[in-house]
Amino acid sequence: MQRHTGTATLEVRGLRASVEGKEILKGIDLVVPQGEVHAIMGPNGSGKSTLANVIMGRPNYTVTAGEVRFKGQDITKLTPDKRAQLGLFLAFQYPTEIAGVSVVNFLRTAYNAVKGEQTSALAFRKRLKEKMTILGVEDDMVRRYVNQGFSGGEKKKNEVLQLAVLEPDIAILDETDSGLDIDSLKAVATGVAQLIGPNLGVLLITHYQRILNYITPD
Numbered sequence: 015m016q017r018h019t020g021t022a023t024l025e026v027r028g029l030r031a032s033v034e035g036k037e038i039l040k041g042i043d044l045v046v047p048q049g050e051v052h053a054i055m056g057p058n059g060s061g062k063s064t065l066a067n068v069i070m071g072r073p074n075y076t077v078t079a080g081e082v083r084f085k086g087q088d089i090t091k092l093t094p095d096k097r098a099q100l101g102l103f104l105a106f107q108y109p110t111e112i113a114g115v116s117v118v119n120f121l122r123t124a125y126n127a128v129k130g131e132q133t134s135a136l137a138f139r140k141r142l143k144e145k146m147t148i149l150g151v152e153d154d155m156v157r158r159y160v161n162q163g164f165s166g167g168e169k170k171k172n173e174v175l176q177l178a179v180l181e182p183d184i185a186i187l188d189e190t191d192s193g194l195d196i197d198s199l200k201a202v203a204t205g206v207a208q209l210i211g212p213n214l215g216v217l218l219i220t221h222y223q224r225i226l227n228y229i230t231p232d
Contacts, residue, residue, distance in 0.1 A: 021048060022048040022101055022183035022184060022215070023045065023046070023047045023083075023084070023085070023086075023215075024046040024069070024082075024083075024215065024217070025045050025083040025084070026043060026044040026045075026065075026069065026080070026081075026082055026083075027043060027080050027082075027083065028041055028042075028043060028079060028080035028081070029044075029065075029077065029079070029081070029082065030042075030077070030079040031064060031068045031076060032075075032076050033064065033074060033075055037078070038061045038064045039061055039064055039065060039068065041079075041080070042065060042080070044065075046215050046216075046217050048183050048213065048215040049211070049212040049213065049214065049215055050216075050232040051210060051216045051218060051232055052215075052217055052218065052232065053218040053220065054217065054218070054220075055220055055223070056221060058221060062188070062189070062221070063107055063219065065219070066186045066188040066217075067104075067188075068082070069082055069102070069104075069186060069217075070094050070097060071089070071093055071094045071096075071097050072094055072104075077090055084097070084100055084101070084102060084184070085183075098127075098128050098180075099130065100183075101182045101183035101184060102186070103176075103180055103182035103184070103185040103186065104186045104188065105170075105173040105176075105177060105185065105186065105187045105190050106173065106188060107188045107192060109169045109172065109173055110160075111159070111160060111162045111164075112159065112160035112161065113159055114159060115159060116157055116158065116159060117155060117156040117158060117172060117175075118139070118142060118156040118157065120160045121138075121142060121156070121175070121176060121179050122135065122138045122142075124176065124179075125138060125141075125179055128180050128182075141179065142179060145175060145178040145179050146175065148178065148209075149174060149178060149205045149208065150201075150205075151171065155171070155172065156175075166193040166194055167195070167198030167201065167202065170190055171198075171201065171202055174190075174202055174206055174209070175205075177206070178205075178209055181214075182214070183213065183215065184216070184217065185214060185216050186216075186217045187206065187216060187217070188219045189219055189220055189221070190202060190206070190220075191222055191224065199224060199225065199228075200228065203225050203227075203229055206228075206229055207228055216229075218231065
């Protein structure tokens with residue numbers, strides 16, 4: 015399905031990367047324009063999550079050749095926070111728990127950091143409520159500590175809420191469907207599908223066909 019695309023494009027050119035001296039990525043080329051959905055499928059251990067982490071600039075991954083470009087500039091050496099400020103987003107395969115920090119406070123801090131502004135609590139809560147309504151997220155979830163005691167489905171739904179709030183240009187979804195029962199999968203995938211449009215490009219990483227029943231790649 016061809017969608018109208020924006021101007022932000024993620025490009026991976028001849029990318030080679032290693033972890034602890036072992037080469038995992040061996041010359042990857044990839045283009046994901048804003049407004050399009052692209053999927054990468056493959057078995058565990060094939061380097062899918064490594065690609066996601068290298069694109070986002072996470073530590074412990076060494077780029078040995080090639081480059082990652084976004085919005086026309088080489089971002090290979092930028093820190094993860096700088097990449098996020100440019101408009102990249104990574105939804106983790108295994109979201110971490112943050113004790114003592116509520117979801118609403120975490121999201122507001124993340125929003126201010128990515129956007130480079132200090133949004134008032136009142137203005138942010140209004141924005142958050144709009145996104146929660148779109149995604150069908152209950153008030154109780156954002157009052158809880160980040161991912162603490164969350165089910166697998168709740169953790170992934172929280173990632174989708176973060177995606178909605180931050181409004182990146184390109185989102186990398188690293189096995190967002192892993193560990194979910196069919197009802198949770200449908201809820202999470204439907205949430206992502208609601209956010210897809212001309213301003214959001216998606217790189218969907220999975221080893222299951224089932225999520226593609228709800229999200230159609232270009």
